[in-house]
Amino acid sequence: MRNPYLPLPMKLVKNFTETSDKLIHTFTLEFLSQEDAENFKYAPGQFAEVMVYGKGEAPFGIASSPTEKGILKFSVAKVGVVSTALHMLEEGTIVGVRGPLGNSYPLEQLKGKSLTIIGGGFAFTTLRSTIQYILDPANRGDYGDLTVIYGARNPGLLLYKDELAAWDARPDINLITTIDREVEGWTGRVGFIPTVTKEVAPKSDYAIICGPPVMIKFTLPVLVECGFTPDRIIMSLENRMKCGIGMCGRCNVGSKYVCKDGPVFTKEQLDKLPNEY
Amino acid sequence: MNTTEKIREIAKQLLTDKKVDLVVGFAQGSLPLRSTPYFARTPEQADNLIWSATCENNLANFVRKRSDKVAVIAKGCDVRAMVALIKEGQINKDNLTIIGVPCQGMIDRKQVCEAIGCQEILEATDNGNELILKGKGFEKTLAKEDVMFVSCKTCQYNTPVIFDELIGEALPGKEANYDDIAAFEALSPAERNAYIAKEMSKCIRCYACRQACPMCYCSECFVDCGAPAWIGKGAQRVDDNALFQTVRVLHLAGRCVDCGACERACPMGIKLSLLNRKMVKDVKELYGAEAGVNLTDPPALNTHKFEDKEDFML
Amino acid sequence: MIINKNEIAGILTKLAEEYRVIAPVKKDGLVQYAAIKNGEEACLDYANTKKPGKEILFPQSEELFNYTVSAEGVRMQDNVDKEATIVFGMRPCDVKSLVLLDNVFKNDQYTDVYYLTRRANTLIVGLGCNEPASTCFCTSMACGPFAKEGSDIFLTDLGETYFIEGISDKGKELLAKLGLSAASEEQKAAAAKLQTETKADGSINIEGLAEKLGGMFEHPFWDSLHEKCLGCAACTYLCPTCHCFDIADEAKDCEGCRVRNWDACMFPLFTLHGSGHNPRPGGKARWRQRLMHKFNYFVERYNATACVGCGRCIKNCPVNLDIRQALAEVRALD
Numbered sequence: 001m002r003n004p005y006l007p008l009p010m011k012l013v014k015n016f017t018e019t020s021d022k023l024i025h026t027f028t029l030e031f032l033s034q035e036d037a038e039n040f041k042y043a044p045g046q047f048a049e050v051m052v053y054g055k056g057e058a059p060f061g062i063a064s065s066p067t068e069k070g071i072l073k074f075s076v077a078k079v080g081v082v083s084t085a086l087h088m089l090e091e092g093t094i095v096g097v098r099g100p101l102g103n104s105y106p107l108e109q110l111k112g113k114s115l116t117i118i119g120g121g122f123a124f125t126t127l128r129s130t131i132q133y134i135l136d137p138a139n140r141g142d143y144g145d146l147t148v149i150y151g152a153r154n155p156g157l158l159l160y161k162d163e164l165a166a167w168d169a170r171p172d173i174n175l176i177t178t179i180d181r182e183v184e185g186w187t188g189r190v191g192f193i194p195t196v197t198k199e200v201a202p203k204s205d206y207a208i209i210c211g212p213p214v215m216i217k218f219t220l221p222v223l224v225e226c227g228f229t230p231d232r233i234i235m236s237l238e239n240r241m242k243c244g245i246g247m248c249g250r251c252n253v254g255s256k257y258v259c260k261d262g263p264v265f266t267k268e269q270l271d272k273l274p275n276e277y
Numbered sequence: 278m279n280t281t282e283k284i285r286e287i288a289k290q291l292l293t294d295k296k297v298d299l300v301v302g303f304a305q306g307s308l309p310l311r312s313t314p315y316f317a318r319t320p321e322q323a324d325n326l327i328w329s330a331t332c333e334n335n336l337a338n339f340v341r342k343r344s345d346k347v348a349v350i351a352k353g354c355d356v357r358a359m360v361a362l363i364k365e366g367q368i369n370k371d372n373l374t375i376i377g378v379p380c381q382g383m384i385d386r387k388q389v390c391e392a393i394g395c396q397e398i399l400e401a402t403d404n405g406n407e408l409i410l411k412g413k414g415f416e417k418t419l420a421k422e423d424v425m426f427v428s429c430k431t432c433q434y435n436t437p438v439i440f441d442e443l444i445g446e447a448l449p450g451k452e453a454n455y456d457d458i459a460a461f462e463a464l465s466p467a468e469r470n471a472y473i474a475k476e477m478s479k480c481i482r483c484y485a486c487r488q489a490c491p492m493c494y495c496s497e498c499f500v501d502c503g504a505p506a507w508i509g510k511g512a513q514r515v516d517d518n519a520l521f522q523t524v525r526v527l528h529l530a531g532r533c534v535d536c537g538a539c540e541r542a543c544p545m546g547i548k549l550s551l552l553n554r555k556m557v558k559d560v561k562e563l564y565g566a567e568a569g570v571n572l573t574d575p576p577a578l579n580t581h582k583f584e585d586k587e588d589f590m591l
Numbered sequence: 592m593i594i595n596k597n598e599i600a601g602i603l604t605k606l607a608e609e610y611r612v613i614a615p616v617k618k619d620g621l622v623q624y625a626a627i628k629n630g631e632e633a634c635l636d637y638a639n640t641k642k643p644g645k646e647i648l649f650p651q652s653e654e655l656f657n658y659t660v661s662a663e664g665v666r667m668q669d670n671v672d673k674e675a676t677i678v679f680g681m682r683p684c685d686v687k688s689l690v691l692l693d694n695v696f697k698n699d700q701y702t703d704v705y706y707l708t709r710r711a712n713t714l715i716v717g718l719g720c721n722e723p724a725s726t727c728f729c730t731s732m733a734c735g736p737f738a739k740e741g742s743d744i745f746l747t748d749l750g751e752t753y754f755i756e757g758i759s760d761k762g763k764e765l766l767a768k769l770g771l772s773a774a775s776e777e778q779k780a781a782a783a784k785l786q787t788e789t790k791a792d793g794s795i796n797i798e799g800l801a802e803k804l805g806g807m808f809e810h811p812f813w814d815s816l817h818e819k820c821l822g823c824a825a826c827t828y829l830c831p832t833c834h835c836f837d838i839a840d841e842a843k844d845c846e847g848c849r850v851r852n853w854d855a856c857m858f859p860l861f862t863l864h865g866s867g868h869n870p871r872p873g874g875k876a877r878w879r880q881r882l883m884h885k886f887n888y889f890v891e892r893y894n895a896t897a898c899v900g901c902g903r904c905i906k907n908c909p910v911n912l913d914i915r916q917a918l919a920e921v922r923a924l925d
Binding site: 306307308311312313314315316334338339391397399413475478479481482483484485487488489501506509510511512513541542544545546 | 641725815819824825829837855858912
């Protein structure tokens with residue numbers, strides 16, 4: 001019996017301050033053994049429990065893509081005991097990782113389809129994984145047009161700035177970045193995600209959306225207006241979690257456990273569940 | 278008219294006249310020797326209100342931080358808690374109507390259980406001074422005063438200290454009696470430790486004591502705090518359980534109204550009021566203060582007097 | 592098979608040489624499960640234990656693994672309990688609860704090594720209830736005072752003797768080793784009569800309840816149900832089927848351990864997000880979760896009701912919030 005509670009040891013190789021407010025760091029972790037690296041098979045949208053020895057563990061969406069071999073990336077906001085401890089770790093420290101956990105975005109099912117990916121704030125992590133995966137030369141041909149709408153309060157709070165610049169330069173991705181209020185030197189759009197989505201009026205087969213609850217709330221009707229049916233709107237839920245394997249009982253929405261049956265659900269699935277998340 | 282009938286009449290009137298939105302009291306419980314907190318919002322619902330020697334919960338818990346107009350059927354200890362809570366800004370007195378009931382003491386089901394060898398009671402009748410208990414193949418009569426809660430046996434404030442209306446005659450207060458605490462104090466430190474360890478080994482950390490306590494209302498209790506984690510969260514370590522109670526009792530210094538709600542709520546039968554009463558006795562002896570006995574005295578921890586003992590300071 | 596009651600202690604003492612024997616024991620006024628060395632300690636004349644039988648396989652607090660961090664790296668040691676164990680004299684409701692918990696601790700993807708290893712190494716001797724309490728409603732909960740599901744060996748109290756049945760292969764094997772005498776036809780008949788005729792008085796009709804609750808998430812019923820609830824965990828911790836837990840690290844300097852502790856849906860912290868958002872912010876949502884989990888979500892997930900009718904939550908609730916009444920109210924709604 002494999003023990004799902006035991007973390008794998010990984011080495012923190014990079015502790016990078018991602019945002020101008022310094023509240024979000026991106027951690028790059030390296031597997032200590034080749035075997036672990038090969039066994040850790042994940043897909044974009046999944047998460048893992050990251051453990052700081054002596055402090056505990058907390059669940060974070062995996063920000064790296066399976067196409068980035070040998071490492072895992074997590075972008076973590078400093079909010080609790082574990083995330084605060086993580087922020088203070090020196091590069092070279094050994095941490096623990098339990099996962100991959102949960103389901104993933106249905107990338108097999110999405111093959112041959114055009115996609116709109118919408119993200120807000122620091123919930124962009126598993127979306128980065130997805131975009132990175134699709135843009136990989138081995139996979140790009142499997143997917144149609146790719147539109148990405150990504151917003152943050154101000155330019156400093158956008159994650160992955162180097163990558164955004166690189167994506168922007170590519171012809172095979174339509175990247176729209178937006179910030180809430182005008183700032184000097186900003187050349188992208190200004191406006192909240194729902195408004196910008198309305199302006200862009202994306203026409204794709206599927207939409208994937210991830211962000212703070214209020215953004216989701218106001219963007220969903222826009223997507224419906226744009227013609228996305230509930231089975232073609234894909235979302236990722238967040239709930240307080242502990243075990244990550246569907247046993248400890250706290251992350252349920254109705255009879256579904258967000259940690260195991262989710263975190264990815266279609267709007268169609270969520271519409272059938274109690275509104276308790 | 279008996280107390281129950283008077284309660285119903287007053288409650289009905291208050292609800293009919295729309296003087297209050299809600300009357301908090303007790304209704305008949307689902308088991309013998311049990312009543313249950315009840316929330317009457319219509320004159321018809323007021324007919325479900327009762328009064329008996331089983332109205333053990335402290336209803337002050339249900340009137341904290343409310344914005345509606347509430348009347349509460351309250352015994353002496355409930356009112357003491359409400360007075361303390363008014364002083365702590367947790368209850369707006371203008372929205373509260375206190376229907377006071379002089380209380381002769383509530384029955385402790387745990388003592389009843391011991392007195393009858395813990396056979397199952399299927400029927401209980403209260404004839405004033407005695408309880409007649411019936412079960413499969415037995416009938417037993419117990420004197421009520423023998424099976425009263427410890428806190429009721431020593432209660433000095435049977436009659437509510439403030440009220441808008443009082444049902445029945447005020448009862449004379451009893452003399453202060455801390456014999457139980459004096460006996461505990463007379464034990465050696467090792468004996469006291471052993472006693473507390475034995476009691477705390479039963480704790481399951483369900484926090485019924487904290488939740489039942491009208492004065493425990495911190496929005497984040499220190500035991501739940503994760504950063505820093507002041508205390509182990511598990512129940513297996515007696516030291517952690519004892520630490521939880523110790524800090525709780527210290528936090529209630531000068532605030533505990535000695536209602537015994539914590540002990541009544543404990544599903545494991547831990548003798549919790551011993552620790553509280555020790556603190557109550559100390560605060561009274563050292564600072565001459567008692568919580569919730571009138572609206573004028575400032576809370577003990579908010580004052581400093583020249584004659585306050587300071588021998589704990591260096 | 593049959594055994595005289597006065598022989599039980601001797602057999603338990605002997606078994607305790609080879610196994611960890613856990614039996615109900617009277618201590619400090621409470622009947623609780625405890626490991627015993629001497630069979631005389633076992634108390635089989637009891638209604639039910641204070642704490643439910645789940646604590647044997649799923650202890651209230653349990654160290655999952657410990658670790659030491661040093662310059663060389665991290666050393667981890669997990670603490671899977673593999674000791675061969677006999678639980679003697681567990682009531683059928685508690686035994687049934689373990690059958691229900693099996694669903695939780697092994698799902699299609701993961702196995703809880705700690706629970707399942709104990710489960711595999713534990714033999715359960717169930718003990719029928721001749722006199723169910725007035726708060727018992729096991730008969731309505733796909734269980735009953737003489738339900739044998741989950742027991743490896745089952746005892747029926749015939750007064751001076753116990754009528755003993757081997758239920759599982761594991762149970763039959765152990766019985767074969769004990770060399771007990773065969774029961775007479777009269778004894779067999781007496782046991783059969785007790786087993787079929789004893790019923791728990793409390794009855795709750797749960798037929799169609801799951802479906803009804805399924806359509807009731809937004810019903811005003813929930814607005815008042817919780818009103819008297821104090822928000823403690825007496826009901827959930829003493830419930831044999833409640834299984835929610837918390838995971839926490841306890842560490843000092845370079846040494847630490849990960850522990851899991853029972854947790855409860857009645858606590859606000861249970862679902863509080865790091866952001867401050869709480870999907871179940873008050874008593875209403877928490878009580879709805881408690882009832883829904885037992886009588887709807889669990890049914891949907893595992894096709895069984897997560898209640899065995901032991902009555903502990905009824906007896907131990909500080910405010911007498913009676914789950915039987917709550918269910919009856921649900922049933923009475925249009």
